[in-house]
Amino acid sequence: MSGTIHLERELATDVGQPPAQRERRLRGTVVGLGIGLAVLLLGLATPYVFTHTYTMSLLLEVVLLSMLALSVGFLARHLGMISLGHIAFFGGAAYAYGIAIMKWGWSPGAAFVSAIVIGTLIAVVMGVLVVRLTGMGFLMLTLALSQALYQLCIQTSMRPITGAHDGLLIVVDRDSRFFGLTPAEVMNPGLFWPLAWVALVLCALLLWVVGRSRFGTVLEGIRENEERMRFSGFGTFLPRLAAFVLSGFVASVGGALFAVNAGYVSPELLGFGRAGDSLIAAIVGGLGSLVGPVIGTFLFVYAQATFNLGGNLPLLMGISLVLVLAFLPGGITGTAGRLYRRFKPFVARRFGGSPTADKESR
């Protein structure tokens, strides 16, 4: 394109393109949902492939923590906002589950639903306070508010409700059922896997579809140029709040499931350490794609299980974060995508495939 403005009245011949584009977009969505469904079904076989309980417990941890990383990644990708506050929804929902069971005497099912609702409500309250901010202000305020919840939780005066530093052991009625599982089965990673896996895939698909929708376009506009959005007639507060609450909902689902499976909650679930870990996992995996945070969480849990013998995990995480930030911009998935794009023409030439097939699989 030359540097001149094209003011000559050249009749644009591609005026009739939008419907075709819309159709392509719709087809992309259908294909994506199809792939999601296939992944969903394939993943259900995991407990039959990895029969070892320890392996399954690690994979289950990956899935549950992935929901936290996924929610943080969604906000980073679509609004460019890095949150350290999502731990409050994850941990808040987990605590809500424990409190509903132990203090209110609710059934596991009701407690689970209320945990997600409460986690999401915490997201609404925090969102109202923070979504006007961007960058460092947003980061620091989300951190401050989530740590305020942590402090509240460990107060001695809160001991009757939250158990303070001890947390809560969640003991459910022996005859109760959670999606058909007995209290003992709920703690078995292989038997609990289908629930967690379905929840993760559905949440991921939900975020993906929202990201592709018109609402997702508005979010992108706000991320790119908030001021111009306002001068184009858009409100920017409500879309930001909605995105924040949606990602808070996903983190809450993860936290509630975590509490159901673990059978206990402790203040560490609300702590800064976990918030930082999930953010680092999301960055290492790649904030630019949907699966990046999941891959990052997988690596984190794997590293935690394998290399943590001397208590050196934070050191290793620090090193890997530095390496990723310095050499792999966009994280693992971002780098993989770049390599793929670079080698695609080569591969296409070599093997005669179509190079134009999937350009917008993000």
Next chain:
Amino acid sequence: MSLFEARGLTVRYGALAALTDVDITLEPGEIHGVIGPNGSGKSTFIDALSGRRRPSAGQVRYAGTDITYRSARWRRRQGISRSFQRTSVFGSMTVRAQLEMVARKNHEPDLDLIIDRLGLGPVADQACAQIAYGTQRSVDLALALIGRPRVLLLDEPCAGLVADESATLLDHVKELCRERDVAVMLVEHDVEGVFRVCDTITVLNLGRVLATGSPAEVRANEQVVRAYLGSAA
């Protein structure tokens, strides 16, 4: 009653008065140029009119009502739109995606006409950050033109363009605005262009109105010649 007017508009940055007691009126379909040397308050003026900066005193009125403290968003929804001197577009989005997004919000029935007139058809499917600067200026303008605004505030639309480009751009702005019956407040550095396309011209100097009138009257005004136009005019 004018369509759009400023009364006694004053903007102070601390002790510095960037704009003092400015009165200006805009009638339907009028193209009103605002010129002045650097630092004369032109950009501050547009910012105060468009809701980007709160005036320290004075009023902005639209169709008879005081809108001084209305938000930028409210103004846009009511038909007051602006462009930006420093190109303000959505870099990661394609030209078409961002225009469509804004068109949906502002109920623009004929986006293709705008795309066509501003020559954006060939770049419609490219990411805005990837296209030439001059073309980005046209996207900025297109974003402001969408939705048939009644008042268009243009903040130096020709900034950064070479003479030829700015001449054609101004001609097309004029044509589009006449067609769509838009009243335009055109703040511009390109004095020749302003004299050519505007019906009325206001000259600002040091934050005050030096003169207002038809191009011929302003050109003949001694104060204006002394302060700004010099012998070149």
